[in-house]
Every structure is written in C-alpha cells, then in structure tokens.
Amino acid sequence: MHGAVVVTVHIAVPALVWLQGLECINKTLPEIEVRMVFRQHKLQYDPPLEELRIKHYKDYLNTFLGLPLR
Numbered sequence: 001m002h003g004a005v006v007v008t009v010h011i012a013v014p015a016l017v018w019l020q021g022l023e024c025i026n027k028t029l030p031e032i033e034v035r036m037v038f039r040q041h042k043l044q045y046d047p048p049l050e051e052l053r054i055k056h057y058k059d060y061l062n063t064f065l066g067l068p069l070r
C-alpha cells in the first residue's frame with residue numbers, strides 16, 4: 001500500500017462496555033412525572049428540580065457508575 005496511511009484506534013473493552021452501558025441507561029430510565037405549578041408568583045417544578053437530580057443520581061447513576069469499581 002504505497003502512500004496509504006493506516007490509523008488504528010484501540011479502545012479498551014471495559015471502556016467500550018461502559019460507554020454502551022451509558023447509552024443503555026438513558027433508554028431504560030423510567031419516566032418521572034413532573035408538574036409545573038404557579039407558586040409564590042413564580043412558575044416552578046413540582047417536585048423541585050434539585051430533588052429530581054438527587055433521586056436520579058442516587059437511584060440510577062451511582063449504581064451504574066460504581067460498576068467499574070466492583
């Protein structure tokens with residue numbers, strides 16, 4: 001192969017599996033019911049956005065992200 005440039009990309013198998021898992025977790029997360037309410041002269045989420053983040057990280061992401069440590 002005269003003049004050809006060959007580039008080889010090596011991805012570690014655990015890293016590839018972990019990336020595939022991140023894609024999968026997004027598809028399998030349950031739907032969360034969130035309402036918009038007008039409270040104290042402001043439009044707000046119910047439950048509050050911070051509670052949703054805590055629940056999401058605590059229940060789903062921490063479990064998934066801890067897998068490489070096991």
